[in-house]
Amino acid sequence: MKKRPISMLDVAAYSQVSHQTVSRVLNNHKNVSVKTRSKVLAAMKELGYAPNLAARALSNGKTTTIGVLSYNSILFGPASMLHAVQNAAREIGYTVTLATTKGVDESAISTGIRELVQSGVDGIILITPLTKGSQIKEDVLSGTPCVIVEGEGWKEMPSVNVDQFVGAQKAVEYLIALGHTVIAHISGPSTWYEASKRREGWKKALRNARLELGPLKYGDWSANSGYHAIRELIKESNATAVFVANDAMALGVLKALNELKVKVPKDISVVGFDDIPESEFLIPGLTTIRQDFNSVGNLALELLMDRIGKKKRDSFHIAIQPELIIRKSTSPIASMQQV
Amino acid sequence: MKKRPISMLDVAAYSQVSHQTVSRVLNNHKNVSVKTRSKVLAAMKELGYAPNLAARALSNGKTTTIGVLSYNSILFGPASMLHAVQNAAREIGYTVTLATTKGVDESAISTGIRELVQSGVDGIILITPLTKGSQIKEDVLSGTPCVIVEGEGWKEMPSVNVDQFVGAQKAVEYLIALGHTVIAHISGPSTWYEASKRREGWKKALRNARLELGPLKYGDWSANSGYHAIRELIKESNATAVFVANDAMALGVLKALNELKVKVPKDISVVGFDDIPESEFLIPGLTTIRQDFNSVGNLALELLMDRIGKKKRDSFHIAIQPELIIRKSTSPIASMQQV
DNA sequence: TTGGGTATTGTTATCGATAACAATTATCGA
DNA sequence: TCGATAATTGTTATCGATAACAATACCCAA
Incomplete structure (x- = not known):
């Protein structure tokens, strides 16, 4: 029942050539005559040969x-x-x-x-x-x-x-173009590379426009953290726009604002980052930065x-x-x- | 610069035993004296030995x-x-x-x-x-x-x-318990196993309660398909509740209902399936079936x-x-x- | 002390491929 | 037609592990 799988030697025997020739066919070496090549290929097909990757890896040191x-x-x-x-x-x-x-x-x-x-x-x-x-x-x-x-x-x-930096800048510049002057940011965890880049982009855009830095909160990328961050922000500041470091947190932001009866975008504008598949279907549809x-x-x-x-x-x-x-x-x- | 990695033979030589003994230590065979075992382990550590998985796979036919x-x-x-x-x-x-x-x-x-x-x-x-x-x-x-x-x-x-069937049943039974009698379903693609099971669960719950089957639409699991399906449903029927086959489509449903000024849950109740991380933060928070x-x-x-x-x-x-x-x-x- | 079994270690073959080199066959120009 | 070179094929060694079997060393009871 449990037969040993077909090896290169079997193919070689079947097609009356050396196993090395079979190997050459397998690896598309050039110096193999059309005749032998087709003969070997036929044999491989006939026997249902499949190369043993482990053996190959051991031999040539590559595992593909x-x-x-x-x-x-x-x-x-x-x-x-x-x-x-x-x-x-x-x-x-x-x-x-x-x-x-x-x-x-x-x-x-x-x-x-x-x-x-x-x-x-x-x-x-x-x-x-x-x-x-x-x-x-x-x-x-x-x-x-x-x-x-x-x-x-x-x-x-x-x-x-x-380019996280440029992405963040685009987001904030857009908010600035809309006339916002107090633009808050909800950042990702301070240790993350993406988080810091997006934060810097936010700062840069504000500086370029000679605006003061808006209030800053930190989340952990989760919707829940966005939910809580925005509640604090609302209490403590008069920001008219928030740039949120990812869409998941923005989701939490929208939720909290909805509960607080703060209208988006009338009372406050929200921009996310990522463009997850859900973003389009949030209420309201989320303006965001798409990463390919x-x-x-x-x-x-x-x-x-x-x-x-x-x-x-x-x-x-x-x-x-x-x-x-x-x-x-x-x-x-x-x-x-x-x- | 490019030195050959340490092999079992190197370890064997270093610890003055045969490579087979090294193999035995590596595979925790029982018949190895504590003394040799520790000697070999020390050598492996000393030399920074790591077994070659390809060789092992070739030899014993298992790749782990x-x-x-x-x-x-x-x-x-x-x-x-x-x-x-x-x-x-x-x-x-x-x-x-x-x-x-x-x-x-x-x-x-x-x-x-x-x-x-x-x-x-x-x-x-x-x-x-x-x-x-x-x-x-x-x-x-x-x-x-x-x-x-x-x-x-x-x-x-x-x-x-x-258990997709039971999950769907639970969802629909809950809606029935809330007093709904016209309960629609937005299903996943007809070829999918999960989709058909959930559909059957929906039917079963309705039959058990001696209710007529509500209207049925098919989506492709995407929010977008849910968005369009509910719009048709609303036009064609007077359902007061929808059981949606997954949360992503439910997302689209909520979006469409929001646009149509149909209040959830006042005018229509919505239940999803999956409990994706976003569900809790949708507007309103989505009642759903959690899969572990x-x-x-x-x-x-x-x-x-x-x-x-x-x-x-x-x-x-x-x-x-x-x-x-x-x-x-x-x-x-x-x-x-x-x- | 010795025989027999067990515990421990070693030797050799093997897995199935590629590499390196050797051998043979074609091909072509002078 | 010959020899040189290129194209094709074959032989043997090798990768690094485990398997199977062989050989010791060790222990205890008789």
């Missing part, structure tokens, strides 16, 4: 597997990028191994990387919110190529990012393959431009409407 | 890798289960390989399975919406153990499911490991009970309030 390390693959962003990477990888015959970190500190990430390296992946894509301090030491990679996505890259390590996670994933894989193939690339750090999506949660400031 | 095949790992449900499986797998030293299918038809799924089998996984977890017709032929698995999650299992194939995806993932892995270890299990098909979460999108029917 890449590892993706992610912090929380349930969130929309990471999940989308993972999906994109996986699809792109499949296209080129690579397999994806998934690993998850428990936290975002350097040691948790290092552990995750070590696991992947140990499992023998040819390259790694990091979808983790690296902060400035937590640079991965080269030695944990022990030579495995690596690309950073949506986390801070540094000189030696290639990266693909949506799909492109990020695809580019990350491209970059990684270049590195694996030892190719050099000019663009070591790729930045993708985000897009402002205008919906119904923003409007000109009330005083302007009255004019 | 399981494959997860998913239709769309971006959705909340699949993503959560994937996450759970991954975490549980890591705990027991297994690696997770991810594969995605393009469609939900039998051939797409078979292709995905074939890919995983070919890559050499020890077992497979299917997070795909298998429909009744699309039974996977045994031969594509070629002996690889497999567990089905959230798809229809059949006799020979073990499965873990949230985490448990599903964990149980699926347990079942799979049993099968890999050839253990037999009494419970071949595991059903998890879902939970009704009552929020603000449901209320007693208006006429009852007037009483």
Whole structure:
């Protein structure tokens, strides 16, 4: 019943050539005559041959597997990028191994990387919110190529990012253009790279317009934290607009404002960040910054393959431009409407 | 610079034993004296030895890798289960390989399975919406153990499911208890297993209460499809409650009703299914059926490991009970309030 | 003290591929 | 037609682990 699977030797015997020739056919070597090639291919098909990846990996040191390390693959962003990477990888015959970190500190990430390296992946894509301090030491990679996505890259390590800074700036500039002068910000956790970039973008836009910094609160990316942050903001300030660091928190913001009978956008304008699928259907539809996670994933894989193939690339750090999506949660400031 | 990694032979030489003894220490064989064991362990640590998984796989035919095949790992449900499986797998030293299918038809799924089998996984977890017709032929698995999650299992194939039928029934019974008599349903795509189960649960609850079937519409799980479905429903019927087959579509429903100035829950009650993180923060908070995806993932892995270890299990098909979460999108029917 | 069993260690074969090199056959110009 | 070179095919070694079997060392009872 349980027969040993077909090996290269079986194919070789069946097609009357050496196993090496079979190997050459398999790997598309050029110096194989059309005749033998077709003979071997026929034999492979006939016998239902499938190469043993373990044997190949042992022999040539390559696993045709890449590892993706992610912090929380349930969130929309990471999940989308993972999906994109996986699809792109499949296209080129690579397999994806998934690993998850428990936290975002350097040691948790290092552990995750070590696991992947140990499992023998040819390259790694990091979808983790690296902060400035937590640079991965080269030695944990022990030579495995690596690309950073949506986390801070540094000189030696290639990266693909949506330009968080510019995205935040666009959001706030839009609010300014609408006439708002007191623009609050609900930021993500202070240790996260994306959070700090978006915060800086907010500051920059305000400074450029010679406006004072609005009130600032911190959340943890969750709707719940947005819900509570906005309640404090409302109590403490007279902001007419909030730039919220992600859509999930913005969701909580809209909820709280609804409960407080503060009208959006009439009384206060809200802008989010991410453009999750739900954003369009919130009440009101959420104005936000769209990140093209799909492109990020695809580019990350491209970059990684270049590195694996030892190719050099000019663009070591790729930045993708985000897009402002205008919906119904923003409007000109009330005083302007009255004019 | 590029030194060959430490192999078992290096450790053997360093600790003055045969490589086989090193192997025994590595695999916790019993017949190794404490003295040699500690000597070898010290050597491994000293040299920074890490076993070569490819070599091991080639030798003993096991990869300590399981494959997860998913239709769309971006959705909340699949993503959560994937996450759970991954975490549980890591705990027991297994690696997770991810594969995605393009469609939900039998051939797409078979292709995905074939890919995983070919890559050499020890077992497979299917997070795909298998429909009744699309039974996977045994031969594509070629002996690889497999567990089905959230798809229809059949006799020979073990499965873990949230009891969709009971969940739907609970939802509709709750609406009935609130006094509703015309209860519509917005279903998922007709080919999906979950969709049909939820639809049946809806019917069953109505039949049990001797009520007529309410109007029925089909969506594609997306908020957008819910948005359009409810608009038609409102036009064509006088339903006072809708049971929507998932929260994403319910999101669209709430949006449309808001635009149409139909008050929820005063004019119409809405119940969803899934309890995605956003549900609590919708306006109004969405009454829904919570599925414990985490448990599903964990149980699926347990079942799979049993099968890999050839253990037999009494419970071949595991059903998890879902939970009704009552929020603000449901209320007693208006006429009852007037009483 | 010795025989027999058990506990511990070692030796050799094996998994299924690719790498490196060797051998054979074609091909072409002088 | 010959020899040189290129194209094609084959042989053997190798990757790094485990399996199967062989060989010691150790222990206890007779």
